Every structure is written in C-alpha cells, then in structure tokens.
Amino acid sequence: MRLSALWPGGFAVFFLVAVVGGSLLTVVLQFRDSNLVEVLSDTYLHSVIRFTLWQAMLSTLLSVGLALPVARAYARQSHFFGRHTLVMLMGLPVVMPVIVAVLGIVSIYGHNGVINQLLRVTGVAPAFNIYGLSGILLAHVFFNLPLAVRLLLPAWEQIPGESWRLANTLGMSSSQLFRFIEWPSLTSFLPGTLVIIFLLCFTSFAVVLTLGGGPNATTVEVAIYQTLRFDFDPARATLLALIQLALCATIALAMIRWLRALPISQGLQLQTKDRPDCQALTYRIQDAVLIVASTLFIGLPIAAIVVAGLQGPILGVILDPVLWQATGRSLGIALLATSLASLVALGLAMTARRLVLEYRKPQATDIALWVGSLTLAVPPMVIGTGLFLWVLMTDMPQMTTLLLIALVNALMVLPYALRSIAPVLINSGRHYHRLCQQLGLEGWMRFRLIDWPAIRRPVAFAAGLGGALSFGDMGVAALFDTSGAITLPVMLYYRMSAYRFDEAAVTALVLVLISVLVFWLLNRTLGRWPS
C-alpha cells in the first residue's frame, strides 16, 4: 500500500487527533489536581447527571412520539398545495441559531407570551411557567420534532406502490396499514432517529442555559460552563468534562449499531396514490389538524421573532458598532470553521474512496464517517473545556481564542460536511474510477473535471449549513468569551439575560437574517463554482 497516496486522510486525522487529543490531554493533565472522591460524592453532581439523562430521555420520547403522527399525516397526504413549503419549514429549526429560537419560544410561551396571555384572559388553566424542565422540553421538541419528521419521512418513501395496492385489495383498515406496512418500514428508521435526538438533547447547551432556571434544571454541559465562568474552578470543570465525555462515549458506543447516516427527506418520493385510507374524510381532517398544529407550533415562535424584531429599536441597534464588530467575529469564525470542516471532510472522503476502490477496504467508508463524527462521543463543550484550560495555561492573545472557537465549531460542523460529501464522492468513484484510471485522469485534473462537478452541490449545502450553524452557535463561544471579544449569539444572550428584550429582538432578527444570508451565499456561490 502506497502510504503517500493516503495523505489527505492522514492530514485530516492529524488535525482531529491534534485538536481533540490535545484538548483531552489538557483535561486529563488538569484532572490530577482534582479531589476525585470528594467531587464524585457530591450530591449536586448526581442530581445534574440524573437531570441530564432525564430531560434527554423525555425530550426524545416527546419529540419522536409527536413526530410520528405528524410524519404519517405528511406521508398520507402526499399532494396538497403548500406541502413542499411546509416540509421545508420543518427544516428551519435545524439551521436556526438556538438562542434566537429560544427568544421566539419565550415570546409565545413565556410569562408574558401569547399563550399565557390567552390563558389569563380565558382562565382555562393556570399560567404556564417556561423556565425549568417544562421550558427545556418545549424548546427541545421545537427543535427535534421537525428533525424527527424529516428523518422519518423516508420510511414511507421506501414503501413500494404495490404494497398499498395489495392492502387495497385486502381491504386493510388504517390501523392495519400501520401495523403491517408502515411499522415494519419505520423500524429501520426509528432507532437511528431516537439515538440522534437523544444525543442532541443530552449535549444541549444554549436551551438549558437560557431556560433551565437554576440548579434544579442544569445539565452537565451547563454545569461545566458555570464552573468555569462563574465559580472559576478548573479542577471541578475538568472532572465534569471527563464525566460528560464518559457518558457521551458510553451512549455513543452502546447505540453505535443504530447510528447510521440517515437521509433527510422532503417526502417527495412517496407512492401513496393507491393507499386505501388517504382519501377518507376522517383521516383527511385528522391529518389536516396535525399538520396545522405542528406548523403553528414551529411557525409561531419564528413569526414572533420577526414581528418583535421589526417593532424593536432597529436604528439604535444596527447603528451600534459593537453589533457589527460581534458580527464580524462571528462571520470570521463561521467561515474558518466551515472551510476547515469542508477540507477535513474532503480529505477523509478522498482517502476513504481510495481505500475502498483501490485497496478493497469497503469498511473504510464507515471508518471515515465515524472518525468525522467524533464529536458525538466527544462533545464540543468537552473539547472547549480542554482548549479553555490550555488558553489559561499559555496566556494566549485574543485572536487565538477566536481561532480556537473556530476549531471547535469546525469539529461540530464536520459530521454534516462529511455525511454530505463522502457518499457522493465515493459513489462517483464507484462509477468512474476505472474510466479515470484508463484515461489517466489523476490528482488535481481529476478533482477539477470529475470530482468537483459531482460534489459541488453537497459541498455548497454542507458549507452553507455549517456556516449558518457555526455563525449562530453560542456554546463554545460563551465559554471562551472572557476578554470582551463577544460574538453575535453571545451578545444576544447577554441582552436577554439583562432583560433588554426589545434590543434582543432586533439583535435576534439581525442574527437570523445574517445566518440565512451566510447559508444562501455559501450554498449559491459554491454550488455554481465552475470546475
């Protein structure tokens, strides 16, 4: 095996080992100073771990449990005006900055939100308290119900038209259809969906930080942040980071067999023409109620952000140079993170392709995807803790801190980039590898003429998504932000914490608009970049 031919993957692995390994090493070295017995017997720590698991489990069950009937409604009603737009709307919470969505959720379900005002006026039920477990669950369902719908829709796409025709001739009822046709197809998608959402909720940071409402509703990630930023206790933060690492790695390893690349679908390939129950009035009404309710649940907070933003002190906020300085920092972080993630993903994918096609190592694809999805087992907050401790030890300048935030964000974005690029690149190789070999198409020439046209769109989409996610991410940026160089999401968080909701609303709108712009520009520019 010519090792020199595998350098792109080698570079990618070196990058991952350097950042992840380096930060973990720092954590482990700091850990020597901790009093293990004392911290482990701390009842508060026990309650934090219990709460982390409890809220993740409840959030997952609620999100997927509610997503199932909604996805079924979309699957059954495969043709109606506006369906495509509504399914697209389901994708919005995935790319939306968490802190902005939280502001929207508070506007609708908060103490002075629309729902509570209605409850007070009508007196139907006592006012709803959004802070604490209920708020965390609400926000997690807001983010993960639409994600689950889009992850589950392909289960219906897999059902061939013949199955519905057969069910028609057998006279199956709706429940029998679910039992004999839909459920068997769902079983190959449900475990992966549950695992992904559980891990997302388990490592959720901004939602718990803003809606947690005190020590009774804190997760390990937030505890790490509080220990570093408020208690300034690196030894304890180190131990918390190691606990979080152990928990995530255990969960990821235990559930590894269900964690596979799930396609996100818009449910456009459905063959439900001959489905027996899709025309029945009862089911049409039931589906309409589910679709409208889920759309309102997702759409209202988003609409609230826009309305509140437009009613806020727009000029005062956008003329403030601090806002644009923060925007500049966030943009720099987003561009660097997404470029790095795309390069690392490309390196891993190219080497995996070479291993699969030239060295007959079919397992290389899975290994590459796993290496790139390291952040599932090693959450960004843990890596961030290591880098934070490293910054403390080395007295780094401010610019370097921003660079480290970008590095962690690159790792966060990497799984998306890798899962978008690798399958297309490897598939293109499967089709054209021998033809390229025969024509002498190699290296840069092959990349320019054959690979780039194939991966241009997935790279553009992944870069757009990664850029938007990184631009709106608050987790690690909040941890590092110690010297006044705040990012835009952190600025929004500070304004929300200071109850400056009118300014926060405008800031949120700016954040959303620039996030969309980042996604659109990267997606459009790269998607059309000529070869």
Added chain:
Amino acid sequence: MAFLTLEQITFALGDWQLRASVQVPQGHCVALIGASGAGKSTLLSLIAGFETPDRGQILVNDVDISSFAPSQRPVTMMFQEHNLFAHLSLYDNIALGCHPGLKLTATDRDTIDRALAATGLSELSSRRPADVSGGERQRAALARCLCQKRPVLLLDEPFASLDPRLRQQMHELVDQLRRAHGLTVIVVSHLPHEVARIADEVIFMHEGSVKEQGPVDITLGDPQSPELRDYLQFTGGE
C-alpha cells in the same frame, strides 16, 4: 504472429482462480464467451490493468505491459455502464481521449471531429449523455476509444442494454472501425451467435479457465467440450 499474448496468467480472488494463456493476432476480433462468473470480465480487467496478475505476463507487440498503469497501456476499454461522465458534453467526453485535462491542440480537435464523424455524432456533440439515446452514448464512448489511438480495444458487454437491432448496428460499427483503424478487438458477450458475425475467433471460458479457443465457425459449429455444448444450448448459439 500474436499481437496480444497472455502467458500463463494466474489471478486469485479468494477461493476463485483464473488461469489463462491466450494469443490474439493483430487486427483480429475475438469473442470472449462463457457463463456469468466464468472470468471474462476479470480477464479483460487484467489486460486493461485494473487487476494485477499473480503470475504470468501480458505482452502487446512483444512488450511486457504487466507492470504498466491502465493509462499507460496500449489498450482501451468500454465497460458495461458509466462509459461517459454524465456532467460533460459528448464532445468533452470524447476529447478526454486526446488529453485528460482537456487541453486540446488543433490536431486533437481534428481527431475528435473525425471520431465524431466516424460514429455519426457530429450533430450531437454539444449534448450531454442524458440527452441522447443509449446507442448514441455507446457511440460516443467508442469515439473516445478511437481518439485514444490505442491498438487494442476491449469491449466488456457495453451493448448489453441495447435492443437487438441497435446491438447489431453497434457490432457492425465496431467491425467497421476495427477494419479502418487496424484495431485488435476482444468483445465479451453472452450472446455468441450475435458476436459471431464480427468475430474471427472465439474463446470460451468456464470457471476461470479457457476451455476452448478457435475460429468461430469451427468452435461454435463443433464444440469439443461438454461445457461449451451445454452453454451454447442455453444461449441459442447452436
């Protein structure tokens, strides 16, 4: 005298093994027939350089090419599918045969124009593969093979998905180009009676070995091995 020689080639893939010694004179067309898994495509892959033999030599015009990369061999090959890059026009696909970076000289352009004319594609050159018929796609792949100007042409069932009439037309085109350019052709097929029309010789492979080799009419008309008799009975070649 043999132009293409496979000298005691052996190649193992797990438990399965291919053993072959073959000689093909210059300008001849050889039909490679046999059931699925007989080793026909593997034999072509060995000649094209996509696989490396465990033992033996592959000689073209007395030069051992066994260690050459596929692009360095005096051999070109058409596959069952994916012979054209879907995102490039037919012209660019064909032009890749002249220069893999599409840096074309005036001579290259002239070569491409002649290949387009020879395959009847001059009017369709700006179209993409998805915008032409299956037969036209295979013609374009054939035109590229012509541009590569390599003396040995390997055809790994590239016309299998075409209807019988188009298949016959493509075989006739291959025969015509072979004669015009002096190509040595090895064509794999499941339909012996179809390729028999253009082939001078037949090689019958069975379970990784060459069972019979000889002129078309004799080999197909009077099969010696029970395996070939059995095979011809099921493929309608007898």
